[in-house]
Amino acid sequence: MSMKMHELRELIRLVDESSIEEFELDNDGTKVVIKKALSEAPVAPEQQPEQPVQERPAAPAPAPSAPREAAEPREPEPSVEQEEETDLHPIVSPMVGTFYSAPSPDSDPYVDKGDTVEEKTVVCIVEAMKLMNEIEAEVRGEIVKVLVENGQLVEYGQPLFLVKTD
Amino acid sequence: MGSPIRERMLSLLLEREDAFLSGEEISRRLNCSRTAIWKHIKELRKEGYQIEARPKSGYRLVYRPDRVAPEELKPHLRTRSFGRRMQYQECVPSTQLLAHEWAKEGAEEGSLVITEEQTDGKGRMNRIWHSPPHSGIWMSLVLRPPIPVTEAPQLTLMASVAVTRTLRRETGLDVTIKWPNDLLVGGKKICGILTELRGEQDRVQYVVLGIGINVNVTPDFLPKELESIATSLAIEGGRTFQRPLLIAAILKELEEVYEGYLDHGFEPIRILWEEAAGMLGRIITAQTPEGPRRGEAVGLASSGALLLKTEEGTLPVYSSDIQI
Numbered sequence: 001m002s003m004k005m006h007e008l009r010e011l012i013r014l015v016d017e018s019s020i021e022e023f024e025l026d027n028d029g030t031k032v033v034i035k036k037a038l039s040e041a042p043v044a045p046e047q048q049p050e051q052p053v054q055e056r057p058a059a060p061a062p063a064p065s066a067p068r069e070a071a072e073p074r075e076p077e078p079s080v081e082q083e084e085e086t087d088l089h090p091i092v093s094p095m096v097g098t099f100y101s102a103p104s105p106d107s108d109p110y111v112d113k114g115d116t117v118e119e120k121t122v123v124c125i126v127e128a129m130k131l132m133n134e135i136e137a138e139v140r141g142e143i144v145k146v147l148v149e150n151g152q153l154v155e156y157g158q159p160l161f162l163v164k165t166d
Numbered sequence: 167m168g169s170p171i172r173e174r175m176l177s178l179l180l181e182r183e184d185a186f187l188s189g190e191e192i193s194r195r196l197n198c199s200r201t202a203i204w205k206h207i208k209e210l211r212k213e214g215y216q217i218e219a220r221p222k223s224g225y226r227l228v229y230r231p232d233r234v235a236p237e238e239l240k241p242h243l244r245t246r247s248f249g250r251r252m253q254y255q256e257c258v259p260s261t262q263l264l265a266h267e268w269a270k271e272g273a274e275e276g277s278l279v280i281t282e283e284q285t286d287g288k289g290r291m292n293r294i295w296h297s298p299p300h301s302g303i304w305m306s307l308v309l310r311p312p313i314p315v316t317e318a319p320q321l322t323l324m325a326s327v328a329v330t331r332t333l334r335r336e337t338g339l340d341v342t343i344k345w346p347n348d349l350l351v352g353g354k355k356i357c358g359i360l361t362e363l364r365g366e367q368d369r370v371q372y373v374v375l376g377i378g379i380n381v382n383v384t385p386d387f388l389p390k391e392l393e394s395i396a397t398s399l400a401i402e403g404g405r406t407f408q409r410p411l412l413i414a415a416i417l418k419e420l421e422e423v424y425e426g427y428l429d430h431g432f433e434p435i436r437i438l439w440e441e442a443a444g445m446l447g448r449i450i451t452a453q454t455p456e457g458p459r460r461g462e463a464v465g466l467a468s469s470g471a472l473l474l475k476t477e478e479g480t481l482p483v484y485s486s487d488i489q490i
Contacts, residue, residue, distance in 0.1 A: 094315040094367045098455050098485040104292035128484045129319035129346040129470050130290060133363045153455040153485065156316060 019096055019156035089139050090147075090159035097128030099160060101150040109150075111161070115143045123161060126154060141165040171196055172206045173237035179217070179227040180241075188224035213256075232300050232382075234280055234409050242414035247276030248307065248421040249413075254279075257299070259286040262360060262376045265306035269364070269372040273308045276421070280305040280413070287378065290360055295378050298387045301398075303379040303413055307420070310372050311428060315365050318373065319484075320432050320470045322347040322361045323439050325375055328423040329357055330442045332416045333379075337403050342444025345463070345472045345488055349379075350444060353490075354397040356380055377416070382406045436466050445490055450474070452486040459483065 015023045015034045023034040093099070101109040101124055111123045117137035126133045145162040148154055174196055179187055192203050207217055207225060214231030236252050243249055251274060258264055261279040268277060284304050287295035297304045311321065326347035333341045339351050349357035360376035380388075380398035388396060400406050427435055440446060445463045452459045452474055461476035471482035 092367070094365070095319065096316075096484050097319070100291070107292070127290075129322050130359070131319040131322050131361045131363055132290065133315065133318065133365070136364070136366070138366060151455055 021157060087164060088144060088162040089141065089165045091123060091135065091137060091139075091161040091163060093126050093154040093156060093158045093160055094135070095126060095128055095133060096156050097126040097131075097133070097154060099148045099150065099152050099154045100125040100127060101146070111137075111143050111146075113143055113146055117141060117143060117163065135160070137161075137163065139163055139165050169206070169209075171198060171202070172209060173240060175203070175206055176210065176215070176227075176237045177241055179225060180230075182226070184226065186220065186223040186226045191224070232409065234282060234303070234413060238410045239280075239413055242410055244414065244418050245276070245421045247274070248417040248424075249276065249278040251277040252280060253277075255281055257281060257283045257285060260284055260288045261304055261306040262288045262362065262374055265308055265374045265376070266362070266364075269308045269374060273372075275308060275310040277308040278305060278417070279307075288360065288376070289358060295358060295360075296389060296392060296396075297378060298383060301380070301382045301384070301387060303377065303381055303409055303416070305413070306374050306376040307417075308372055309375055309424070311370055311424075313370060313428070314368055315363070315370055317432070317469075318363050318365075318370055319346075320427070320435065321373060321375065322359060323432075323466070323470050324423055324427050324435050325359050325361065325377070325420065327435055327438045327442055328420040329359070329377060329379070329416055331423075331438070332412070332419040333357070333399070334442075336412055336415050337399050337407060339399065339402050341442075343439065343442050344445055344490065345443065345483075346470070351397055351399075351402045355395055356397055356399060356402070379412075381409055381412065432468065432470065436468065436470070440465055445488070448490060451489045452483050453489070454483060454486045459486075463488075 012034055016036070021036050025032045103110070103125070111117060111121065117123060118140050119136065119138055121137045122134045123137050123143070124135050126135060141163040143161050144164045147159050147161060154160065175192060178192060178195060189200050189203055193200055196203075207219065211217060213235070214233065215227065216229035218226045218228050220226070235254050239249065239252070253264060253268060258279075258281045261281055261284065265273070265277070265279045268279065281304050283299035284295070284297035287297040287304060289295040309321070311318070323346055326343045326349060330341050330343055330349055333339065333349070333356075341356065342350050344350055347359040348355055357377065357379040362374045362376070364371045380396060382400045383398035385401060388398070423435065446465060448463055449460065450463050452472070459474055459476060459481060461474040461481070464473045464475045464480065467473050467482045469482065471484050472486070472488075474481045474483050
């Protein structure tokens with residue numbers, strides 16, 4: 001297959017504008033893989049990876065030492081930190097639509113930071129074309145972060161909450 | 167729910183029309199005792215049927231209330247599964263809530279919750295849906311479509327197509343769709359559809375499709391604040407409509423369109439929707455999460471999103487309130 005540069009550019013543009021996260025095309029030995037960078041997920045800039053660490057209230061280790069320790073692979077502390085991060089389970093949006101944190105404008109949100117959830121707990125609604133999709137947590141644990149605002153447009157696969165699983 | 171014997175007794179009385187049906191004959195055909203017959207006659211009378219009982223002649227149906235109970239609906243049903251299982255109560259808070267409960271207990275596809283009156287009818291985001299007694303169609307249908315969650319929003323468009331086609335055919339009124347699924351006559355709302363889904367990331371557990379139609383609602387029963395935005399089939403058509411016939415026709419059309427959707431995908435629905443839409447080619451404002459967008463409504467994308475032609479190009483709108 002001979003793919004022209006403009007075709008490739010068009011392809012990248014289409015994938016970029018879509019909710020597709022990864023695109024692979026294999027044709028007559030020519031292989032094109034387009035993978036979106038994670039940072040492209042519509043997460044606000046202030047949610048840089050370091051921030052959650054700093055936000056932790058009881059961090060006895062002095063902050064400046066952390067990067068240095070991270071450079072030494074055998075140090076136990078950073079690996080604990082990292083494990084905690086990976087333990088956080090994201091609840092993601094199963095479709096493109098509007099995120100609603102509450103069943104109606106004047107009611108309390110389904111869940112807040114600090115709330116414990118079970119598999120069947122409804123955590124929010126995502127609405128598209130007036131289909132109201134009640135999203136269940138699907139895991140047990142504690143909501144440690146709400147990543148989107150009420151009324152915000154969310155993409156397919158976009159993380160909505162972080163859950164510290166039990 | 168009505169008992170099967172009562173339903174059959176009612177259909178026997180209906181068959182006989184103005185003539186008397188003897189107790190003996192009912193007893194023979196339904197294979198039940200004379201005492202049981204008397205019990206069911208009393209129950210039917212409680213529900214508003216006027217049945218004359220005359221010694222030696224038997225029973226005769228004098229008056230039939232306007233009801234959407236199973237015994238009134240079933241004789242008209244031509245569906246395979248839609249409405250074949252039914253929960254009916256004279257008055258409920260919301261058919262949508264009951265259907266959710268039933269679905270969680272395992273209600274099969276096509277299970278229907280229907281009522282004469284809702285005291286707490288639900289619109290989107292818990293808005294109130296005004297549902298006065300014996301004058302509308304207030305029902306919720308349980309679906310279990312084997313489709314990915316990402317495609318489920320298409321169900322709202324599917325339902326709006328089916329109901330619009332039925333109402334056009336049965337009433338002759340010029341019913342049009344406002345994206346995605348409000349049905350209008352002369353710019354006023356006649357039917358609302360509320361679709362709620364429960365599922366996992368990639369799998370639909372169930373969908374509750376709620377349909378509210380103002381059928382025989384008279385102007386007196388329309389609250390003042392709704393006068394300018396809502397209407398009814400009776401107000402627009404200048405006559406009343408038999409709700410059981412309309413419901414049976416809607417369920418039949420819905421079942422066919424739904425099965426067609428599962429077999430052939432969204433494209434045929436997309437074409438039917440565009441035919442039934444009353445807003446294509448018009449300049450509209452879409453209130454989206456990112457602010458208002460103004461442009462020409464040009465059609466539906468293959469996802470079901472509304473295509474809006476704006477100065478910055480053609481945008482797909484997934485989520486929005488539309489102002490025409």
